[in-house]
Amino acid sequence: MPTFQGSTIQKAIETGLKQLGLPRDAVSVEVVRENKNGFLGLMRKPAIVNLKPLEPPIDADPTPSDDPPAKPRAGKKLATALTDGAGKKIASAFNDITTKKRDNQTALAMVQSYLEDITTGMGIDTQVTSERQGNTVTFQLKTDEEGLLIGKHGKIINAIQYLAQTEFNHYAKSKWTIMLDVGDYRERRQATVTRLAERTAREVLATGKAVYLDPMPSFERKTIHTTLVDNTYVETHSEGVDPRRYVVVTPKRP
CATH class of the missing domain: 3.30.1370.50 (R3H-like domain)
Incomplete structure (x- = not known):
């Protein structure tokens, strides 16, 4: 199955369609990886998609002198299905995800994973632990390269903390404060x-x-x-x- 890259999923699809010379409704799309912007422009990763050309419809009894009405292409059938029952099921599933109750423990797990990913992306070997006191959760980042993670006047660690707080707020039920610490900084x-x-x-x-x-x-x-x-x-x-x-x-x- 042909694989294509782009700065976003949409651009990867457009690149693939251009190279294959096919319209959008003539292919099925499989997202292999979403694009990642990385932290402070570092470790960017492009989106990757697979495009599979759909099989053209086969006429049961074609006649040169009296052609039957053209059958809808497979892509159009898919589009029709999505607007009918299948589309309603997908919309229902999406609503279930978006209306899912917020959960503090899930939010903390997401922050933990986020911090591990971002420090790995910066090339800094870091051990992440957390401790809660009241409405404040402190994530301790243990590393041998403290200076790189803290930055001048704490600009790096404060920027990561701001993003971690945003990540927590997206999933959490409670309004807790997220703090990041490196050593006794x-x-x-x-x-x-x-x-x-x-x-x-x-x-x-x-x-x-x-x-x-x-x-x-x-x-x-x-x-x-x-x-x-x-x-x-x-x-x-x-x-x-x-x-x-x-x-x-x-x-x-x-």
């Missing part, structure tokens, strides 16, 4: 953010001008707000839209 980072908040407050007090911090995830912004909430001389608020939302530290109004 989160503990060290929280101490760094706390010092940043205190240093920024001194700068605002000295200059009398507002300071706009770099964008950071919500839990780090919360650390800034919490650290300075009782400060007599400055106040904080957030601006922008995630993932580019940031904290502004300003002199406290009289």
Whole structure:
């Protein structure tokens, strides 16, 4: 069976139809693999499909002088069937999938699998474990290449965490927070953010001008707000839209 590739399933099908010189309703399609965009443009995988030309209809008693009405092609028969009983069954099955009850354990399993796939795609040998405390689930990523997984100022680990939270929200019933940690990075980072908040407050007090911090995830912004909430001389608020939302530290109004 001929196999064709494309950046998406649709493009793979179009490539195959062009090479075979056949219309869409003259072939059956088997999806071998869906396309994968990878993480940060890495490890992209094209979609792969098999296209099998359908058998042409055979006339029972063809006569040159009095041709019978043309029989519908197999593809048209398939299309008709899909719009009748078979189509209703497929639609019903699809509805069952899309209306399936959300489940927290399934969502956590999907996040676990997602993290294993994404670290494998990055070429980083990683062991993934998880622990839940209240409404927060922390996935611990154990690896000998911590720096590559964390990234500068935590940009890589924060990006993966954002995607993992999105994956969890897609399947979960509850609104739990997904956290990723590598070694003791989160503990060290929280101490760094706390010092940043205190240093920024001194700068605002000295200059009398507002300071706009770099964008950071919500839990780090919360650390800034919490650290300075009782400060007599400055106040904080957030601006922008995630993932580019940031904290502004300003002199406290009289």
